[in-house]
Structures are given as structure tokens and as C-alpha cells.
Amino acid sequence: MDRPPSDIEALIELMARLPGLGPRSARRAVLRMIKKRGQLLQPLSEAMVKVAATARECVNCGNVGTSELCAICADPRRETGEICVVEDVADLWAMERSQVFKGRYHVLGGTLSALDAVGPDELRIPRLVDRAKTEEAREVILALNATIDGQTTAHYIAGELEALGVRVTSLAQGVPIGGELDYLDDGTITAALNARKSL
Amino acid sequence: MDRPPSDIEALIELMARLPGLGPRSARRAVLRMIKKRGQLLQPLSEAMVKVAATARECVNCGNVGTSELCAICADPRRETGEICVVEDVADLWAMERSQVFKGRYHVLGGTLSALDAVGPDELRIPRLVDRAKTEEAREVILALNATIDGQTTAHYIAGELEALGVRVTSLAQGVPIGGELDYLDDGTITAALNARKSL
Numbered sequence: 001m002d003r004p005p006s007d008i009e010a011l012i013e014l015m016a017r018l019p020g021l022g023p024r025s026a027r028r029a030v031l032r033m034i035k036k037r038g039q040l041l042q043p044l045s046e047a048m049v050k051v052a053a054t055a056r057e058c059v060n061c062g063n064v065g066t067s068e069l070c071a072i073c074a075d076p077r078r079e080t081g082e083i084c085v086v087e088d089v090a091d092l093w094a095m096e097r098s099q100v101f102k103g104r105y106h107v108l109g110g111t112l113s114a115l116d117a118v119g120p121d122e123l124r125i126p127r128l129v130d131r132a133k134t135e136e137a138r139e140v141i142l143a144l145n146a147t148i149d150g151q152t153t154a155h156y157i158a159g160e161l162e163a164l165g166v167r168v169t170s171l172a173q174g175v176p177i178g179g180e181l182d183y184l185d186d187g188t189i190t191a192a193l194n195a196r197k198s199l
Numbered sequence: 200m201d202r203p204p205s206d207i208e209a210l211i212e213l214m215a216r217l218p219g220l221g222p223r224s225a226r227r228a229v230l231r232m233i234k235k236r237g238q239l240l241q242p243l244s245e246a247m248v249k250v251a252a253t254a255r256e257c258v259n260c261g262n263v264g265t266s267e268l269c270a271i272c273a274d275p276r277r278e279t280g281e282i283c284v285v286e287d288v289a290d291l292w293a294m295e296r297s298q299v300f301k302g303r304y305h306v307l308g309g310t311l312s313a314l315d316a317v318g319p320d321e322l323r324i325p326r327l328v329d330r331a332k333t334e335e336a337r338e339v340i341l342a343l344n345a346t347i348d349g350q351t352t353a354h355y356i357a358g359e360l361e362a363l364g365v366r367v368t369s370l371a372q373g374v375p376i377g378g379e380l381d382y383l384d385d386g387t388i389t390a391a392l393n394a395r396k397s398l
Contacts, residue, residue: 004292005265007253011246017239018228025219031288032218033247034254034263040216041254045247047210048232052240054206055233064233066204089230093203 008034060131062107062124064089078104081138083131085157087111087145095143103141106131111149112156125157132166142170207233259330261306261323263288277303280337282330284356286310286344294342302340305330310348311355324356331365341369 004012008030016026033041057063058070065071072078082103086092092105108123120126132140140161144150158168174192175184203211207229215225232240256262257269264270271277281302285291291304307322319325331339339360343349357367373391374383383391 004263005254005270007246007249007265008263011243011250014239014243014246019231020220020224020227027289027292028219029217030250031263034250037251037254040213041247041251044210044213045244045251047206047213048240048244048247050206051210051229051233052236052244055204055236055240064203064207064230066206071204090226093226 061105062089062109063092063105072104078102079135080104081136082141083128083135083137083139084141084143085128086143087150087153091143091145101141104135108144108153111144111147111153113149120156120160123153125160128157129160129164132161132164137166139167139169142168144170146173260304261288261308262291262304271303277301278334279303280335281340282327282334282336282338283340283342284327285342286349286352290342290344300340303334307343307352310343310346310352312348319355319359322352324359327356328359328363331360331363336365338366338368341367343369345372 012023012026012030015021015029016023018026021029033044054066055064056066056068058065058073059068060073061070063070063072067074080103082101083106084095084101084103085106085108086095087108087110089107092107095101095105106124106128108125108128110118110123112118112120112123128140131137140157142154142157144154154170161168172195173188174195175181175188181189211222211225211229214220214228215222217225220228232243253265254263255265255267257264257272258267259272260269262269262271266273279302281300282305283294283300283302284305284307285294286307286309288306291306294300294304305323305327307324307327309317309322311317311319311322327339330336339356341353341356343353353369360367371394372387373394374380374387380388
């Protein structure tokens, strides 16, 4: 049997390890790259070399940046006394796209999980407690996913911060904007009803 | 708003152009790469640089290889007088995985399509006719997808090869191995019934 040349096969195997890609879509992606060498493969390989050389984790918050402090932690205008805690960098970017939060972030890098043996020390939680003290935070906003693990983590963090007297809040739960009741799960409807507000 | 650093953003944009990835999955893929720099980002960037430098189209059949002639066209044992015509390289790899075809291939690079203005000259069809002559092919096997465009292309190629006196065949259509009738579409059942064979 003739297999793809070994360089190409190695590339396919690596691509297949990315989230959202399997062996078949990795093959398709690599063939598309080779077909569009000038527009896709060359620029991609250059972009990757660049990112591999420059990308690094912010020592303060865990965001991805190109220097020791990320752009947000380095910006004095974002020192508002509010720290928004997110699970990972993709969530931070989602928050930033909404353009509503003006403070700084703290990226946990996951959630507490007994099954996967992820404890507080794996999650930069001690660092968050430190920051809440040294940055004299007024409020810590827990923007964690509304999953079991996310909520467990939120409760644990709330407990850790209790002694500091900092205000701990979390994102509201309810009907998403544009959401239709008929398509929502029971849990969301229950949460929205319990948190109902007067008009 | 703080956006991802521009190098990372450029990488995300390029990744989002790959088939099967959108902006969201490209962001996830890039974050995973950065997280696993040693196991993923570094090897990926090296593999891409290598492939960008070495991968090229076989001048004879259109397969992807690392030299002017691909491994199959360069192998004299595969000069069997049979040419298997496929739409693209992924189909060639699929045929090779089945290990049943021992001859050579011809990669069209697509199908005829009036809508997308793809004519015979875009598809290496003239080159196929040349090859059928110069390689004194006994048989051209059309392994094109069972789509409208694939079948139109098959008919066109059969017409072009008619004058050469070469035998032109196509893959059988019918019930896939392991297939259950209840899950098959009407077209497949009709084709399988029409092509029924005595036991």
C-alpha cells in the first residue's frame, strides 16, 4: 500500500490531535493546505513559527500574550478593583468581545474536577487569593460555565475569598437574549423563574 | 476591547480557513496549541515548514508526493495497464487503504461543474487521454463519487476515451458492506436492485 509521504503523514497526525479535528478532517485540511500552498500553507507555517516563538502566559492572570504581562494586566486603565474569573482564555476573549467588562481577568485554566484529579493548586486559585489581597480588589466576578464542575469551582472560590471581605458575585443565569422558551431546558427555565425580577 | 495579540489572531484567521474549522473551533485549536507548545505547536510548525518545502504535485497523475513523480508513478510494479481515475487525493488515499487496486491513478482535482465553471481543461482530462494513449492502458476505472457532478464527469470521460478503444469501467453501485436496507436511500436501493446478480 502506498501511504501519504511521511512528512505529510506526520503533519496529518499532528493536526488530528487538535480539538474538533479527527483523522479524516485532518487529511482534508492538510490536502487543502498543500493545494493552496501560497495562500494557506506558507502563511500558516510562518504564523505558527511566530506564535511558537512569542506566545506566552501572563504571569499575573494566565491570559495569553507576547510579554511577561498581558496587554490587559499592563494597562493601568483596567485597574478597576474588579477581577473577573474565567475558566480559560477562550472565555476571556468571549467576555472581551462583549466589551462590557472594564476590569482585569484571572484565568483558572480549567475547573475543579474530582474525576480528572484537578485540585485548587492546578487552577491558580491560590494565586487568585493572593491577587485579591495585593490588588485590593473590591469585587471578584465569577464568570464560570454553568456546568456542575463550573459551579462547584465557583462555590469553592467563594469560600476561599470569604475571609478577605471582598464582594464575590457571579454571572446571572436566565433566558438568553433572543432565546425561545420552547427550546430551553428545564434547568434554565427554573433558574430564570427563581431569579425573576419586577418590572 | 482587548483582542488576542495580532500574531495569534493571524494564526486563528488562517486556521479558520481550513475545511471543517470555523472561527470558534480555530480559536479552540490555537489555544490548545499554545497550551501544548512542546507537544503540539512546535512539532506542528516544524512539520508545516517541512511539508511546505517538500510537498508537490506529481506531474504525471496529480497525486501529492515529494518528488516530480509520486511514489506510485515511480514504482514499475504498478505499471499494470490499469488507470484508476479519482476526484482528489483524499479519494486516492481511500482507495490505497483498501489495498485492492494494484495499478496507477489519475487525480482529476474535482468534477465538471457548470455552476462553478469547471471545464475539462481545469480537470486534467486532456492529460488523462494522453496517458491512456502513451501508457497503452488496457482499462480506465472511474472511481468518482456517486454524486450528480461525479457521474456527469464519468460520462464525459467515457466519451473522450471511446475512440481509443480502451475499456472504461466504473465502481459498482449497491448496498455498502454492513449496510442495513432500512437506513439506505431510495437511489441506492434502486441501483442495487437494478444491478442484482444471481448467486
